[in-house]
Structure formats: C-alpha cells, structure tokens
Amino acid sequence: MGDFCIETRGLDLFYGDFQALTAVDLQVPAREVTALIGPSGCGKSTLLRVFNRMNDLIDGVRVAGKVLVDNEDIYAPDADLLRLREKVGMVFQRPNPFPLSVYENIAFGLSVHRLAGRREYGMVVEQALRDVLLWDDLKDKLHKSALSLSLEQQQRLCIARVLPLKPQVLLMDEPCSALDPIATLHIEDLMRKLKSDYTIVIVTHNMQQAARASDRAGFMYLGKLIEFDETAKIFTQPRQELTENYISGRFG
C-alpha cells in the first residue's frame, strides 16, 4: 500500500435504494492535492463524506467495500469515529464558523479532544491563524465574533480551526464556491502551502480550479470513478472519452 493516505476498494454506497457510488477504487497519495471533479450529482461530495463518515448523519445510508485511511479500515465495526474525525478534517462549501469568537472557534477542537492545557491555547490559536495567514489581520480581533469577518476570512478560519487537531487529511467540499475570484486564488495559494504537511482532497465543480490547484484529479460520473490520474494528464490527454467530453465542456 505504501504511501497512499486514503484508499478505497470496491466502494458502494446506497441512500436507501438509490446507489450513489458504484465500485469506486481510489488511491489518494499523501501530501498532495487530489481533486474530485464531475457534474452535479455525480457522487463526488458523497465520496468525500465517506472519508470522515459524515454520511452517517443521513438516515438510510449503507456502505459496502473497504475504505482505508492511514491503513485503518474506517468502516470496521470497532472504528473510532471521533478519532477518525480528528485525523480527517473537513472544510465545507459555505464558510461555517461557529457563532463564537475567533479564539473560541479554534479552541473548540482543542478542548473537545483535550489536546492542550488551557495555558497553551493562546500559542496554538496564534500558530493556527499564522498557518492560514490570518494572524496579522485578526490578532487584535481574537475576541470578536467570527461571524463579523469577511467570507474569505471566515473560510480561512474554518481551515485554521481544524489544524490544531493535527489532521493528516483535509477534506474540502467546494471550499471556494461562496467566495469571489480573488479570495478563491488566495485559498488555492493556501492549499499549495498546506500540502507540504497535509493530504488534501478537494471537491470542485470549477475545472480551472482543479487544473490550477491539484496534483491529481479524479473524474466522476453517475457514481463511478471514470478516470483518476495526474492532473496534467487528465486535462491534456484523458484516456476516457467521457472525461474528455466533460473537461472540454461538452456536458456537465
């Protein structure tokens, strides 16, 4: 298995009777940005939410096949969900900081997982904000409500608050779709910076974003992973006709 951080084998997922994912075999290498692209409803977000088992919140979800994160079977009967979600952080489509202060947003993860003593919180908060390049902007606003920040700052804060958990993986579900183009580029820069420490999986419907920001890309269609390769190959010489039709804008 070697360097793969996330691996799925024959993954099927059902919402009730509806099969949302079919026989997905995927190998996500560590410390790279992997993008999942495809038309709406193709299952890319569903696949992303398999990796931290957020699909469990939906009634009637059934999963078959194997999913390994860091070589652990996360659907094993004795899997520790809280530990999994500590290891696999998630950033959502709409920035969703808690309606608390900037400081409390970051301290929440620390206290939930008892990762540090109260006295170290200040340092950890500072480091997390530095990592997402927010410290200079927010160092005097640590006790302001996170909801008073700009959307871009909110999304950065949402990234910052999972970093103190020292996750191995960052899942990003269309993290820029609520942001303007400039902010989008800033977040992409941040992803490039973060990938030296984290494995990043991003779902995006923006093909330029996938081309710009990812090292590897997977094209999904109707619940199947059609093609998975280096991003450059997917965008210049795809092997599948479906992929080529999609990236050249013929459907989707």
Next chain:
Amino acid sequence: MSSKRLRKLKEWWIEKAILLSGIFSVVFVLLIFLFLLREGFSLFRGESVADFLFGKSWYPISDPPRFGILPLILGSLLVTLGAAAISVPIGLAAALFIAEIAPGRLKEGLKAGIELLAAIPSVVIGFIGMITLGPWIKNLFHIPTGLTALTGSVTLAFMAMPTIVSIAEDAITAVPRQYREAAVAMGATKWQTTWRIVARAARPGMVAAVMLGIGRVIGETMAVMMVTGNAATIPHSILQPVRTLTATIAAEMGESVQGGAHYAALFAIGIVLFVITFLINGVADLYLHRSRR
C-alpha cells in the same frame, strides 16, 4: 392604463392600512399607561412614593388606611423567583431534549403535550394546585396551611413551562445545520455539539424564552390568587402565605370606591406592574440585540 393606476392605489391603501394598525398598537399601549397614571397618581397627593413602595403594611380599609406595598412586591418576587427556579432549568432542558434528542414520534407527542399545557385555563391550574398540591405541601412540611408561596411557585412553574419550552425549542431548532455539521466533523460528541455549539448559538432565543416565561408568571393572577393564601404580610420563608401585586388588584378592585384612595392605590400597583414588565422586556431586548452583534 387604468389597471396600473388601480394597482398603485391598492398598494397605497394596503401600505397605509398596515401603517395605521402599527400606530394603533403603540397608541393603545400609551393610552393604557396614561389611564393608569391618571387613576393611580391621585394617591400620591396624600401619600409619598417612598411610603407606598417601601411601606411595610397594606391595610387599605382600616382607618387611617395604610398603603405600603412592600409585602406585595416581596410576595410577587418570592413567587416569581421560586417559579423561575423550577421552570427555567426544567423548561430549557426539556427544550433541548425535544429539539435535539427525542426521536420523531416522541418529539411530536411532547410538543403536542406542551401546547396542551399552554391551553389549560389558569383557573383550572389554580384549582388543581389548590386541591392537590396545597394539601400535599401542607403534609410534607407539617405547616398549618398548604396555601403558600411555594405552592404558588410550583403552580406558576407549570404555567411558565409551555412558554419557555416552545420558544426555546424554536430557537434551538433554528440553529443552522451547518454549525452542527462543523462540530461533528471536528470529532465532537453529540453532547459536546449540543451543549457547546447549539445551546450557545441559541442563547439569545433561550434568554428571550426565559424572560417571556417570567413575564407570564409576574402577570398571572387567577391561579396565584387561589393557591398563595393571600396574606399581605412580609414573607420570611417560602412556606408562608403571601399575596402578589396582581392578586391584590383582582381581589380588591370590586370592593374599592371608585375615585377613592384605595381605588387609586390599586391603580398605582398597576403602574408598578407595568414598569416591572417593561423592565423585563427591556432587558430581554437589550440582551437579544447585544448578542446579535
């Protein structure tokens, strides 16, 4: 062309009608307050405000009459605080349970039950308090009468509960899903998510729920009159009979001579109640606005 003008005219009328009803509701409140002031103020020609508010005895029909409402204020305060101490923790916990934990069928059942509780007339609740709760408290504490401040507190707690539960439950349910998702995705347990994120996010609504519940308790008259024993003395314990501001007005208004000092004193009590309610609402409002910022 006339249809366009007709539409405009209609818009104009609707706008004005809504404006008018808005103005009316404010004007009515002002008129009520003015009426209270006019009827109540004549008392202060013969009585100082301090003697009225802090006087220790309420003997409105003795000669000379004494209009000190301190016992009534303390009675209201005691009953209200007791009712709040019972209904706030239970009410908020019930709201959290209904909104976050109870599964579908149970949730619907509980919500219907709470609404039913709100629909019981206060005289019925007072009656039940009088014939079941009163004797029970009397026997439990070995006291001469079961009609005490505690009886009033428990009875009123039942009346505040539906307000607190339903408004707090609305506030909790209105907390966006995305906050819960974010907390769960960070590895928080159900309880950590509920207590530290959802309850915090819903706090303004929960404060409003508590304030409105307390507002209902202070204003409640019939049930409290039936179960508190109606003794206008300064209470030294929650196991003594007390009399509240509201019960005094209701009990004595019929016997007072219109335009007399007693009559004016009852209206002055009305002013005090009005001010208290106004303050409670003001505090709730302030809190709501502050936390929204």
